[in-house]
Amino acid sequence: MRASNRTTGQIHRQLLPDNLTQSQFSVLEAIYHLGPLTQGELGAKILKSNANLTTVVDSLERKKLVRRDRFHDDRRRVRVSLTSPGKALIGRVFPRHAEIVERVMTVLSEAEQEQLMALLKKLGTGT
């Protein structure tokens, strides 16, 4: 938990000036790199509940950073995509984010990073 807090803490701090929470950032980043996604898909991606996704996407929509559209062929599903301000924002913020993650992780050598990934993968999937 301490390692996790330290890492996400630094990530969160760099998002503050842009008034983004970690979840909001994660949603923007997911769409930025994967293209428009369903709320369900976003939930799976950022490891949050569907109920929570409703709230987070609401807040992003209020800020005009994303747009919601119903699918024509399955009207239960919502397609979440970036607006141009949203695209501009994440395009500006993401590089700094990548730098920070990079910097935090350089506490460990390449080999150690690989080891850590392997161990956490085991622990995370339970296999």
Added chain:
Amino acid sequence: MRASNRTTGQIHRQLLPDNLTQSQFSVLEAIYHLGPLTQGELGAKILKSNANLTTVVDSLERKKLVRRDRFHDDRRRVRVSLTSPGKALIGRVFPRHAEIVERVMTVLSEAEQEQLMALLKKLGTGT
């Protein structure tokens, strides 16, 4: 994050029947094993802000699981200690908790657990 979620998720699930959140449990557990602590000390221990500790201790106090006393020699500080129902509850819940952590962690061998601890310690302290 996935590893952290899986672990804390299982911990949280076992606390649900007793209406305890993870933070509430962490506070009870800390006092149970270390004796009465200050809210500041509790915050440092469970890695949460002082503001948050006020809320968590409030909820535990409402349930009569802990007691708050001001120190006589420094009335700014609050001493948080277990009531007898609190002691009974944590005494009952903790063993199950330990089992679950144990079970989750046995996905990794002893050696792997040591490795993981060492790597996370580095990452967590930034050294």
Added chain:
DNA sequence: ATCATAAATTTCGATATCGAACAAAATGAG
């Protein structure tokens, strides 16, 4: 003794976050 500063806690305002209950839409069995 007095006052500026520091420390511990609380309050405030804003989101996050979840589980459960609900609504709407799709699907599949007969």
Added chain:
DNA sequence: CTCATTTTGTTCGATATCGAAATTTATGAT
């Protein structure tokens, strides 16, 4: 086709959680 079931998302009620401002108490310098 029709109804039960499943899927997707929303709403509701509760707590967590933080940073910043406020409050109370202690401390140290003069």
